[in-house]
Every structure is written in C-alpha cells, then in structure tokens.
Amino acid sequence: MSLLHVRYIGSLDQGTSSTRFMIFDHGGKVVGQHQVEHRQILPQAGWVEHDANEIWERTQESIVGALKQADILGSDLAGIGITNQRETTVVWDVTTGEPLSNAIVWQDTRSTEFLAGLSQDEQTTIRFKTGLTIAPYFAGSKMNWLLTNVPAARGVN
Structure with a gap:
C-alpha cells in the first residue's frame, strides 16, 4: 500500500469531565491525540449537569487538535469509534x-x-x-x- 492510501482510525471519548480524540495508524500506534476538559455544573445537592453546547465545542476542539498533531486531514480517517458518558440525557x-x-x-x-x-x-x-x-x-x-x-x-x- 502506498503512503498516499494510508488511512487512520479516530477514537472519540466523550467523558464526564473531558473529551478526548485519538488517532491510530494501521499498526495501532497513536499518531495524534488531544483532550479538552469541560465544566461540571452543580446547581444544587445531587444535581450534576453539563452544557450540551460546550460539550459539542470541546468535541470539535479535541478532533481538530488531534488532526493537527497527527498532521492529517479528516478525510484521512477511515472511521471513528465513539464512547460516551453513559446515561447522560439531553x-x-x-x-x-x-x-x-x-x-x-x-x-x-x-x-x-x-x-x-x-x-x-x-x-x-x-x-x-x-x-x-x-x-x-x-x-x-x-x-x-x-x-x-x-x-x-x-x-x-
């Protein structure tokens, strides 16, 4: 396979305290990663909230940061796996x-x-x-x- 056809896999982990995007090459080596924290909103005892727009912004930031670090384009990704923060509801x-x-x-x-x-x-x-x-x-x-x-x-x- 020529270098022009090398494809990568992205991994998005949208977690409780941060969003992380990692990029793997065909051998499983991490070639780019970026993590951005987001706010925990605690309006009263027992309540835990997140700003959904902030989550979206942090997701975009983490993807762009990892792509820059890997020095590739989004079109170089063959696919993306996504994990999320369980039962969070919006x-x-x-x-x-x-x-x-x-x-x-x-x-x-x-x-x-x-x-x-x-x-x-x-x-x-x-x-x-x-x-x-x-x-x-x-x-x-x-x-x-x-x-x-x-x-x-x-x-x-």
Missing part, C-alpha cells in the same frame, strides 16, 4: 437543534423522589420491559424530569 429543539436545557449527567440523583413514588407494579413493569433496575442513573427518569420541568421539552413555548 433534549434538543427539533427545529433548531439547540439544547432545551443543560444535559442531566449520569451521576445526577434528582429523580430519586420520583422513583421512590413508583408503585410496586410500576417498578415491576419497568424492570420487565427494560431489564433495568429502578435507579436515577438511567435515562428514563431523567427524561421524566425534563418533560415535567422543562416546558419546551413538551413542545410548550
């Missing part, structure tokens, strides 16, 4: 693509009271249909909180 405006609120991070426990109020039958149904335990970690209770507390998430302006 809703966007269907028209503008803008987030309707901060993202609720996987560590956030604001839905604990809602979950404690579920009847045994409701808990059993959730476990049966999803295979998940009843915990504020999962996105369903976060989405319930967003739909209850962010009018725009329900389509109300």
Whole structure:
C-alpha cells in the first residue's frame, strides 16, 4: 500500500469531565491525540449537569487538535469509534437543534423522589420491559424530569 492510501482510525471519548480524540495508524500506534476538559455544573445537592453546547465545542476542539498533531486531514480517517458518558440525557429543539436545557449527567440523583413514588407494579413493569433496575442513573427518569420541568421539552413555548 502506498503512503498516499494510508488511512487512520479516530477514537472519540466523550467523558464526564473531558473529551478526548485519538488517532491510530494501521499498526495501532497513536499518531495524534488531544483532550479538552469541560465544566461540571452543580446547581444544587445531587444535581450534576453539563452544557450540551460546550460539550459539542470541546468535541470539535479535541478532533481538530488531534488532526493537527497527527498532521492529517479528516478525510484521512477511515472511521471513528465513539464512547460516551453513559446515561447522560439531553433534549434538543427539533427545529433548531439547540439544547432545551443543560444535559442531566449520569451521576445526577434528582429523580430519586420520583422513583421512590413508583408503585410496586410500576417498578415491576419497568424492570420487565427494560431489564433495568429502578435507579436515577438511567435515562428514563431523567427524561421524566425534563418533560415535567422543562416546558419546551413538551413542545410548550
């Protein structure tokens, strides 16, 4: 294979405290990497949020930084693998693509009271249909909180 046809693989790790992009050559060697931290927003006890626009900006910064370090173009990437921060939940405006609120991070426990109020039958149904335990970690209770507390998430302006 000529050097003109060498392709690379990108790896995007969008984590809880930072976003990192790494570029690997065909032998698995890291040829470029860049990591950028983002803010943790803690509006009250048990709440953990991220600014979704900031996450997007940090993602772009990390990709550009790694491409520069590797001295390649985005078109030199054969593909990109993506990991994310688990059950962090955000809703966007269907028209503008803008987030309707901060993202609720996987560590956030604001839905604990809602979950404690579920009847045994409701808990059993959730476990049966999803295979998940009843915990504020999962996105369903976060989405319930967003739909209850962010009018725009329900389509109300």
